[in-house]
Amino acid sequence: MxxxxxxxSFLPDLTDDQVRRQLAFALRRGWAVSVEHTADPHPRNxxxxxxxxxxFDLRDAAGAMQELKACRAAHPDxxxxxxxFDATRGWESVRLSFLVQRPPVEPEFELVREQGEGRxxxxxxxxxxxxxx
Amino acid sequence: MNAPKTDNRAVELIDAAPIRAAERxxxxxxxxxxxxxxxxxxVAGDTDLLALFxxxxxxxxxxxxxxAAVAGESSTATWTVVWTDRLTACDAxxxxxxxxxxxxxxxxxxATPQQYFAWIxxxxxxxxxxxxxxxxxxxxxxxxxxxxVRALRLEDMRLPAAYVKTxxxxxxxxxxxxxxxxxxxxxxxxxxxxPKLGLSGKNYGRVVYEGxxxxxxxxxxxxxxxxxxFMHWRDRFLFAIEAVNRAEAATGEVKGHYLNVTAATxxxxxxxAEFAKQLGSIIVMIDLVIGYxxxxxxxxxxxxxxxxxxxxxxxxSTYTRQKTHGVAFRVIAKWMRLAGVDHIHAxxxxxxxxxxxxxxxxxxxxxxxxxxxxNPQHGLFFDQEWAGLRKxxxxxxxxxxxxQMHQLLSYLGEDVVLQFGGGTIGxxxxxEAGATANRVALEAMVLARNEGRDVWNxxxxxxxxxxxxxxPLRAALETxxxxxxxxxxxxxxxxxxxxxxx
Numbered sequence: 363m364x365x366x367x368x369x370x371s372f373l374p375d376l377t378d379d380q381v382r383r384q385l386a387f388a389l390r391r392g393w394a395v396s397v398e399h400t401a402d403p404h405p406r407n408x409x410x411x412x413x414x415x416x417x418f419d420l421r422d423a424a425g426a427m428q429e430l431k432a433c434r435a436a437h438p439d440x441x442x443x444x445x446x447f448d449a450t451r452g453w454e455s456v457r458l459s460f461l462v463q464r465p466p467v468e469p470e471f472e473l474v475r476e477q478g479e480g481r482x483x484x485x486x487x488x489x490x491x492x493x494x495x
Numbered sequence: 496m497n498a499p500k501t502d503n504r505a506v507e508l509i510d511a512a513p514i515r516a517a518e519r520x521x522x523x524x525x526x527x528x529x530x531x532x533x534x535x536x537x538v539a540g541d542t543d544l545l546a547l548f549x550x551x552x553x554x555x556x557x558x559x560x561x562x563a564a565v566a567g568e569s570s571t572a573t574w575t576v577v578w579t580d581r582l583t584a585c586d587a588x589x590x591x592x593x594x595x596x597x598x599x600x601x602x603x604x605x606a607t608p609q610q611y612f613a614w615i616x617x618x619x620x621x622x623x624x625x626x627x628x629x630x631x632x633x634x635x636x637x638x639x640x641x642x643x644v645r646a647l648r649l650e651d652m653r654l655p656a657a658y659v660k661t662x663x664x665x666x667x668x669x670x671x672x673x674x675x676x677x678x679x680x681x682x683x684x685x686x687x688x689x690p691k692l693g694l695s696g697k698n699y700g701r702v703v704y705e706g707x708x709x710x711x712x713x714x715x716x717x718x719x720x721x722x723x724x725f726m727h728w729r730d731r732f733l734f735a736i737e738a739v740n741r742a743e744a745a746t747g748e749v750k751g752h753y754l755n756v757t758a759a760t761x762x763x764x765x766x767x768a769e770f771a772k773q774l775g776s777i778i779v780m781i782d783l784v785i786g787y788x789x790x791x792x793x794x795x796x797x798x799x800x801x802x803x804x805x806x807x808x809x810x811x812s813t814y815t816r817q818k819t820h821g822v823a824f825r826v827i828a829k830w831m832r833l834a835g836v837d838h839i840h841a842x843x844x845x846x847x848x849x850x851x852x853x854x855x856x857x858x859x860x861x862x863x864x865x866x867x868x869x870n871p872q873h874g875l876f877f878d879q880e881w882a883g884l885r886k887x888x889x890x891x892x893x894x895x896x897x898x899q900m901h902q903l904l905s906y907l908g909e910d911v912v913l914q915f916g917g918g919t920i921g922x923x924x925x926x927e928a929g930a931t932a933n934r935v936a937l938e939a940m941v942l943a944r945n946e947g948r949d950v951w952n953x954x955x956x957x958x959x960x961x962x963x964x965x966x967p968l969r970a971a972l973e974t975x976x977x978x979x980x981x982x983x984x985x986x987x988x989x990x991x992x993x994x995x996x997x
Contacts, residue, residue, distance in 0.1 A: 365747035369680040370942055372710055372934045374964065380942070387945040405749045408677060445679075452865040452886075455670045458680035458945075473744040481733055485740040485775060 363470055365403045368443055368460040378427065381444070381462055385423040388446035388458055394418045395426045396447060397433045399440045403469065404489045416447050430462055439465045467492040516581070524575050527563035531586065532572060535559075537593040537616060544617040545653035546634055547876045549598060551610045551646040551819055561644055562592035562613035568638040570617060590617045599991045608645070610819070612876075624661035627787040627834045635822060646820040652829060653877030660882050662833040663791075666798035668885025669863065669910050672837060675777065675803075676749045678712060681941045682909050684933055685713035685753075687892065687916035692719070696726050700734030702926060706919055707742030707750045709930025713912065714738075716755035718782045718809040728758075728767055736774040753780035753805045753838075761792060768796055778803035778837075783827075784810045787834060794835030805890070806836040816849055816985050823986070825854070825874055828861045832887050840890045844906045847894025851984035852906060862887040863910055871990045888912060896975040897936040897968060901954020904940050913937070923974055928967035935965045 370376060376384070385395055395417050398410035413433040420426060426444070433442050442463035445456045469491045476484040519530075527533065539545055546569075552561040564572075570590035571580065594614035602609030623629040639647050673679055688694070688702045703714040714735070722728035735752045742750045756767035756779050764781070771779050779802055781793050790806065797804040814821035824841075831839050841858050842850035857873030863886050867879040891907055892914035903913055915933050922929025939961035944950045950957060962969040 363745070363747070366710065367677065367748055369678075370938050372931070372938050373942060373961075376942075380946075383946045384942070387947070403747050405677065405743055405747055408674075452883075453670060455674060456679045459677075460680070471744040471747060473740055482774070483733070483737065485736075487740070487744055 363468055365441070365461075365464070365468055367403060367405070369458055370460045375464070376460070376462065381430070382423050382427055384458065384460065385426045385444065385446075389421055389423055389426070391446075391448070391457075392450075393446035393448045393457055395420065396445045397426075397430050397442065398445065399433055399437045399442045399463075401440050401465070401491065402489050403441050404471070404487060406487075407489075410441075410443070413442075416445075434463050438463075441465060465492075520576055520578050520581055522576060522578070526560055527567040527572060528560050530563075530567060530572060530576070531589050532566040532570075532592055533559050533563035534591040534593055537591045539593065539614075539616040542619045542655045542657050543653075544619065544622065544655060544658065545877055546615045546617065547650045547652070548613045548615065549610055549646075549648040549650050549819065550613050550644055551608055553643050553645050556643050558595050558597075558611045558613075559592070562595045562611065562615070564641060564643055565613060565638055565647065566590035566592040566615045568641050569615070569634055569636070570621060587618050588621060590615050590621075598989050600989055612650070619655060619658060622658065624658075625663070625791075627662075627791060627830050630830065630833075631787060639820070648818065648820055649822045649826050651823065651874065651876040652826055653879055654829060654833070656880045656882040659833065659880070659884055662884065663794060663798060663835045664832060664884035665804075665835050665837050665887050666794055666885075667801075667803050667837045669888050670886070672803055672888060676712065676751075678749070680909065681937060682904070682907070683712045683888075683912040684710065684930075684937060685715055685890070685892075685912050685914040686711055686919040686930065687715045687717050687914060688720075689717075689916050689920045691717045692723070693725050696730030696734040699726060699731055700738040702920065703735050703752050704738035704741055705926035706930045707739060707752075708745050709919075709927035710746075710934030711750075711919065711930045712748070713751045713753060713778070713914075715753040715805070715914065715916075716780055718755070718757070718807040720755050721757055728756075729770065732767070732771055732774060732776070736771075736776055739776070749777070751777045751803070753778050755780040755782070755807075756793075757782045757785055761789060764789065764793065765796065768793065768800075768802070772800050772802055776802065778805055780805040780807060781836075782807050782809040787830070790831070790834045790836065797837070798835070803837045804835070805838040806831060806840070808840045812849065818986055818989075823854075823874065825858050825861055828858045828887075829879070832862060832881070832884060836887060838888045838890050838912060840892055842889075843891040843893055843895050843903070845895060845899050845902050845980070846891070847980045849985060851987045853988050854984070854986055855906070857988075859889050859907065859911070862889050863908075872988060874988045874990075886910070890914060892916065894978075894980055896978060897932050897971040898955075898958065898975050898978075900933075900936040900940045900958060901950045904937075904944060905951045905954075909941065918971070918975065921974075922967065923970050924967055929971065932965065932967040932971035935961055935968050936971075 397413035400410040446458040448457040472488045474486040571588045598610040601607040754771045815824040842855040890912040896918035919929035943957045
């Protein structure tokens with residue numbers, strides 16, 4: 363399957379040039395860029411591993427690209443995304459977040475149903491990771 | 496002055512000293528101006544509630560008297576003097592009309608009878624804390640049927656910060672909604688299941704599944720989908736939630752379906768909302784027609800249960816659309832931010848329903864900004880401090896399609912739910928393809944905007960480029976290429992810009 367998380371997941375995977383332009387946009391707006399990675403893209407897995415803290419003082423997209431390339435190199439089999447964080451009062455949250463790497467084989471999600479009374483159903487989603495190569 | 500021929504006390508009472516109070520409260524009828532409801536020197540305080548009315552007086556009625564009458568009838572006055580006023584601090588309880596101006600483009604030489612804008616101040620103590628019902632009963636309770644005005648419209652209000660702080664506000668707000676959904680940087684996408692009526696629960700769930708799987712974030716019940724004979728509400732909820740979970744498994748994304756819990760009684764609504772929550776629904780929906788009190792009750796329920804609350808503004812056009820009479824939608828939007836909803840339908844500009852670009856921009860600001868400064872061009876007459884109240888996500892729904900994506904993004908920004916009902920389900924290749932077309936068009940447009948491209952002018956070209964790689968988008972653009980709803984707006988702003996000294 364193709365996990366469709368992040369701002370641009372319905373477009374073809376972004377080229378590095380496209381990624382750089384998005385980072386430049388975020389930095390122009392004063393947002394702090396950060397890189398995160400995970401092996402489990404469960405939709406409720408909100409805390410991916412941080413590739414260092416958000417780069418609050420970075421103003422140059424090239425610097426962010428270096429970090430992101432280093433993260434990719436260290437974790438070629440994981441999802442990698444970049445976030446842009448806006449610390450403005452009233453936001454204080456992520457304003458842009460998109461995938462910049464997918465694993466060669468993406469996991470599937472298994473939907474587990476537990477039947478209850480009155481046709482009620484309790485649903486659980488489980489990440490089914492592909493077998494190790 | 497053409498005060499009604501009622502009493503000669505009017506003029507004498509202008510500087511009424513305490514000694515004249517006996518005169519002022521003698522039984523009889525006085526012009527409202529003379530009763531203290533017109534105070535041109537009044538300086539509104541920070542804790543006053545301010546209202547701007549558009550008044551069309553009856554022929555021969557003096558505009559200041561009409562304004563005073565509106566102030567009087569929306570606060571303490573009745574048609575005759577009552578001595579019991581003197582048992583109260585009546586000067587404080589009286590609303591004060593303090594400014595009247597002719598509305599540009601009305602009166603002699605135009606096709607429209609003369610109208611006036613009237614500014615009225617209300618003491619904070621007139622209102623019960625945290626109650627939209629009390630606010631509405633006070634400001635629009637009786638006065639709209641008052642005979643001396645031919646028509647009356649509540650254009651805007653300034654709600655003092657001290658009053659705003661007495662309301663819960665949106666249970667979730669834009670920021671936390673995005674964090675729960677894990678969706679940032681682009682408008683959210685939705686669609687209303689069509690046809691509105693007649694689908695069984697199972698067939699209905701099929702539409703939900705296809706739309707979500709194809710790339711939408713939300714599907715939605717329509718305003719009149721409640722619990723009719725063709726589909727019991729519980730059946731709909733069960734099938735819709737099955738669809739939501741299947742779509743999450745197929746995409747790895749958080750998805751939702753607005754389950755409309757609108758019903759005859761609060762007990763029914765709570766029962767339906769509880770059931771939705773137990774099934775794991777992240778959002779429930781209500782209609783504006785359930786009333787302000789019911790909305791506030793559901794807002795409290797939603798806050799307590801961590802469920803998003805979607806409001807469909809069903810019925811609003813009966814009183815918001817005509818410019819001369821009623822309540823402007825920007826006022827309803829302010830009330831709903833107080834009452835506490837997370838989503839509210841607020842106009843598309845380009846779709847099939849009423850929505851002047853300037854008026855719509857003003858409404859979106861009211862819903863989304865931490866402070867809304869006065870902006871007469873957008874219909875906002877007052878600075879409004881929202882005192883940390885959470886933000887409401889506007890919803891653009893009604894007659895929009897993928898080919899308008901550049902216009903929608905330019906007009907409405909990115910904190911909005913774009914809902915393509917017909918524009919998804921009516922797609923020639925099916926519902927899933929319709930959803931994909933919208934999602935691809937949206938992401939391509941946001942990507943281009945962020946890259947610094949001029950999406951307003953290059954929009955069609957950006958869509959065409961994206962469509963080269965996406966057959967569903969190509970089909971959508973071809974099917975709806977000529978569809979526009981280009982009619983003159985009814986509700987527009989009457990504002991003449993003052994040329995600034997260069």
